[in-house]
Amino acid sequence: MRRRDFFAALGGGIAVLLVDDASAQQGGRGGRGGQQMPQDVGAWLHIGEDGVVTACTGKVDVGQNSRTSLTAAVAEELRVPVASVRFIMGDTALTPFDGGTAGSGTTPNMWPQIRRAAATAREMLLDLAAQKWSVDRASISIANGKAASGSHTAGFGELTQGQKFVKTIPANVPLTPATEWKVAGTSVPKVAGREIVTGAHKYPSDTKRPGMWYGKILYPPQFGAKLASLDQSAAEAIPGVKVVHEVLASPRAGFGSDVVGVAAPDSATASRALAALRAEWTPTAAQPSSSDVYAYFKQNAESGPASGAGLVTYTVAYLAHVPLEPRAAVAEWNEGKLTVWTGTQSPFGVRRELMAHFQLPEESVHVIMPDTGSGYGGKHQGDAAIEAAILAKAAGRPVQRNWTREEEMTWAYFRPGALIEVAGKANPDGAIAEWEFHNYNAGASALRTPYHVPNAREQFHQTKSPLRQGSYRCLAATANNFARECHMDDLAHSIGMDPLAFRLKNASNDDRLRAVIEAAAERFGWANRKKTPNHGFGIAAGFEKGGHVATCAEVSVINGAVKVLRVVEAFECGAVVNPEHLRNQVDGAISMGLGGALFERVEFASGKISTNRLSRYRVPRFADMPVIESVLVDRKDLPSAGAGECPIIGIAPAVGNAIFDATGQRIRSLPMAPQGIGRAAAGTA
């Protein structure tokens, strides 16, 4: 957004801007992706003459409560009530460029930027007040949205008096230390909570535009199948239906070159039209299935398979994100310009996709991201946005393209499956003598052991995936931590050492890791745990995305049925930004992690997903929840790290180790107990 547009939109007052600080604009992955910043700078914070504070960020809120934490950052540094701050997020016309909400990046990267912007504005207000009243700057205090000195007092708007002040953020602007926080660090409630409990909040899939139609897309019956023929006459004969068939110059990954769709005044008519399309498809050759995909990973490894001796195999299934709101978009064309409302973790990335698809310049594409019904790393691509825009262009009116659950669970990308091979050896004194670790396909997150191991050999092997795969909460760290922490347990048992003591000994070089392990074990009562029939206890720890986590679990295994009874998780991510929302994230990560640990898995064969509905893909429910106790280790001396991801990596190995404790069975595949552990164990490599 250009400077003049910013003031035109928001009026006079104070604007604090960030100039050409590439690191601040990049947050998340992908960087600027070749896009140019607007010729002027991005505007980050504005104080209107009415005292209303407007802050802007390209980050988005998909349920991780970043809107609340960023609002608290402004309130903290600017000394204003939380309710007086309005945040514009993820709107490509109003917010600075951002590389995407990913990698737990909002808290470590954006949160300090926003604090700096607010602190800069606060310092400007102090200057203005000192000037206005001819008083010593040090005599002025700012609190509750007002400046005061002696008998003088003024709201922020009175200080700016119709002028437009612009200031860039100096590197040395003083920030409030965590030990003095009054708003940050407290449990500010979700800022949009009332809109949510009343149903008033408009999610992307709730977007409506005047004259809007409803769109549907015909997908192939099998990944990679090619359209052989299409008879659209019956669909076109339905009154009010527009049929679209576009052949793309370059195929969309996973979807092929043909985009076939319909739009109609209501969704029922659109569904009828979709069903009336007569298409024939040319199938593709045999594709790996969910049961033989692990061998496929190894056969296709770019660096060739590992050949170390004594390697033990672990497998991790592909997972579906299952955001409760499936992908959704509304597209509207106006004089060659495109506006899209869509649920995405990367509004600027979606803009780039739309620009490329329609060969449009940046200023002709506007992507708006309303706070969305979750993402978990699953909503980085602009598939729904592109489909909506294609349909809207053809229909000559706005079109809503909301994916069905079946489409979401088939055509979205998945968390990668993994084959992992591990070998290790412990000395009788508990030191790890040898460690070798190979991950095929899933990725390198948390590939490196956090424990002290001389000469560890650790490698990620790029290979082929039969399914479209992408980011997911903590991505490969869950797989790698599962294999590592289960294997650590095996090593502890191989020398008859307590699994807790074994970890503490080998975490000697990482105080933060030791601290969470000790905190979790203490709250859990590890030292005093009482072994009873069919019950087991497990512990696991890990480090990822700037967070340290340790998890203790108690399970019962009765007739093969695994029930997780109690989980204690200690988590440390620097200075705690919002304790209640942090606990909420820990709860949520444990819940989601339990699904992948015990029963979630994408099943597929011949290019078709069979787990394409909630009745066929089990996600955790109320009855699956253990008692959860979270221990927050608040390090006010350390910068705050993100918390949406790391807390997920401890639960699967903690439960696996507890199952081993209860039964003596070591389960080396995730999910561990899709139908109870008897059958799962029998199928383990």
Place this chain on the structure above:
Amino acid sequence: MANIRELDVNGTRRRIDADASRTLLSVLREDLDLTGTKYGCGEGQCAACTVLIDGQPARSCITTVGAVAGKRILTIEGLAPEGKLHPVQEAFLQADAMQCGYCTAGMILGAVALLRSNPNPSDAEIVGGMNGHICRCGTYPRIIRAIHAAAGKGGRA
């Protein structure tokens, strides 16, 4: 079957003109602009689309509009008609019993129905009564807390 011409929604008679076989969910969202009721799965598995029909919870994604003509339909938009939050809504806010909030409307209506039939449920009764609802963000412990809190504050409505 003839088209349905009228629905009783949130205490108001609303004119519609909808094929009787259409889902109540699509009519609420598309024809009546009541988008607080969410689509989650289309097969009654997640309960994001929960509404109350004559006080009983129903999955509006698998309920035809023909089946509810003449019955009292309550959606999330009708739970705080004068702007004063229902005790269950208030309890969800107090407990921060949400993350993305997409399941929340269905959760709240499910909890309202649960508390009407069982004004002071145990943990196990809440789990049993709410197990059809999915919160993918995993805020289940807070939702249980919110329902207990609402029960203590006359959440039976």
